[in-house]
Amino acid sequence: MPKEQQVMGPLKGPHSSTSAPTTMINMPAEISMPDHVIWSTFNALFLNFCCLGFIAYAHSVKSRDRKMVGDVTGAKAYASTAKCLNICALVFSIIMIIVFIALYASKFSYGAF
Incomplete structure (x- = not known):
């Protein structure tokens, strides 16, 4: 079984001499993937270079919505895009700060005021 699923053992009822059927319940684990909303x-x-921060925020919210619905593939795609946009916004903003x-x-240093 994949790691994402937890397996419960047979349910035990009251002790009796008759044999009761057992039930197995497969419960999916909680989806724990980052959606990068805080970043x-x-x-x-603070570091909104060419509106990349706003676009990353929109993708993060879409990722969180997909995760709540249960669409893991769509959530991963939006989270990956948000992560790339956040990295780009951070790098470009730091470069611009250094240039300024x-x-x-x-x-x-040249004495021009």
Whole structure:
């Protein structure tokens, strides 16, 4: 059996001399996959380079909705897209911050005000 499913043993009823049929219940495990909503919210509020944070947030919410419905494949696809968008937003924003700091520092190093 896959790891995602937990198996309950036979249900035991009152003790009697007659043989009762047993029942096996297969319960799927809780779907625990990240949807990156917190990361997307942070990027949308603080590091929103070319609206990538907002788009990542939309995909994160769609991933959470798919997970609640039970569509694991769709949830994984939206979560993967949100993760890629978050990485891009983070990297591009950090690069832009470094470029602005370098330009600001070079402006004062030449003495031009």
